[in-house]
Amino acid sequence: MKFLLFSDLHLDTPFSWAGPDLARRRRHALRDTLCRIVELAEELDADAIACAGDLYEHERFTPDTANFLRDQFARTECPVYLAPGNHDWYGPASLYRQVEWTPNVHVFTEDRLLPVTMDDGLTLWGAAHRAPANTDGFLAGDWRVERSGVHVALFHGSEAAALAFQEAGKAPHAPFSAEQIERSGIHHxxxxxxxxxxxxxxxxxxxNPDPLSFGETGERAAVLVTVHDDGTVERQRHPVASTAVHDVTVDVTGATSSSEVRARTEAVVRGLTGIVRVTVTGEVAPDVEVHLGDLDGVGAHLDALVPRLGRIAVGYDVQALAAEHTVRGQFVRDVLAAGLDEDEQRRVIVTGLRALDGRASELEVH
Structure with missing residues (x-):
């Protein structure tokens, strides 16, 4: 049996890192990705579509979102199985309760694993989060399957061994261990x-099948999970993201003007598509101004360019300045004699010298 598996689409996510227009485009892109997943299920002749939670954002969904989901799943004859997660938890005001789903859609509504008998002796066990937090593990205790055949589970949860390498800030919702899967009799x-x-x-x-933030690793895809008669599986990832999101660094070390900073940025993003976050970093000469506004219009071929300043150092020759018989020379000598640690000393000198030069800048002094 073939399941087309996806999760964590997060329809209606706010995209707080983007401006209003870009955020709106990103939310529409997530809808386009779901359309692609439904179409892909037909192309691959999948036996079912399976969503393992966080299909949408409970706090932000609208009636328009509910109508969209109903219409998308209604346009396929493929069975659709939905296991609500902590962001789309099943409760009295849940979108899942408000939609009159077509017969091919099955929503798991209980916070314990319940069975659905599939073809060829396969049982699908699914569960739902019924609150946004504090959901116990669905495999906790001595839970075991109570029937023969092949058993597959669908739920939203945190595998304990994965917490160490997954993205920061992920709370262990519905925790479980890989050993619990085997002990329970669930094959996959x-x-x-x-x-x-x-x-x-x-x-x-x-x-997540479509980018939600910068720095994500791994292919944005839905997974065709083919379950064999002995319970083993084969997996094929199929890219479905509607937009590419890149996170790149532009080293401006040695740049002699703001125009060169702009040119280096343009060169880095030239071969990219979609949305690009650019982090500008490096050591520049004291007379070079680095302003994010100077990058306006760079990457005009992109959907969006999101610039930010990284570690920017200003290349002052401190010893040469200390030898000057000037106000700034005296300032440098006073700081060097103050007994500050090396990092603080550099920050004070750079900040003071730029102030003496009457220069305002977005640079963060390091």
Whole structure:
């Protein structure tokens, strides 16, 4: 049996790192990605679509989102199984309760694993988060399957061993261990919550199918999980993201003007598409001004350029300045004699020298 698995789409996410217009475009891009997933299920002749939670944002969804989801799943004859997570938890005001779903859609509504009998002796076990936090592990205690055949689970949860390498800030919702999967009699678990894709022996995290932030690693994809008669699986990842998101660094060390900073940035982003966050870093001469506003219009071919300042150092020759018989020379000598540690000394000198030069800058002094 073939499941097309995805999770963590997060429809209606605010994209707080983007401006209003870009955030709106990103939210529409997430909808386009779901359309692609539904179409991909037909192309791959999948037996079912499975969503392992966080399909949408409970605090932000609108009636328009509900209508969109109903229409997308109604346009396929493929069965759709939805296991609510901590962001789309199943409660009295849940979107899942407000939609009159077509018969091919099955929403798991209980905070314990319940079975759905599939074809060829396969049972799908699914569960839902019924609160935004503090959901116990669905495999906790001595939970075991109570029937023969092949068993596959679908839920939103945190595999303990994965917490060490997954993205920072992920709380352990519905925690479990890989050993609990084997002990329970589940042959394979299809999971949501972690945004970094992971294929383990007995479980699969597809990761979010479309970029939500910068710095994400792994392919943005839906996973075709083929379950064999002996409970083993094959997995194929199929890219479905509607937009590419890149995180790049522009080293401006040695730049002699703001125009050169702009040119170096243009060169770095020239071959990229989609949305690019540029971190400007390096050591520049004292008379070079680095302003993010100077990058306006760079990467006109992109959907968006999001610039930020990284570690920018100003290359003053401190010893030469200290030898000057000037106000700034006296200032440098006074700072050097103050007994500050090396980092603080540099910050004070650079800040003071730029102030003496009457120069305002967005530079963060390091």
């Amino acid at each position: 678990a299809m999971l949501g919550h972690f945004h970094t894709p992971r294929d383990a022996e007995r479980h699969t995290y597809p990761g």
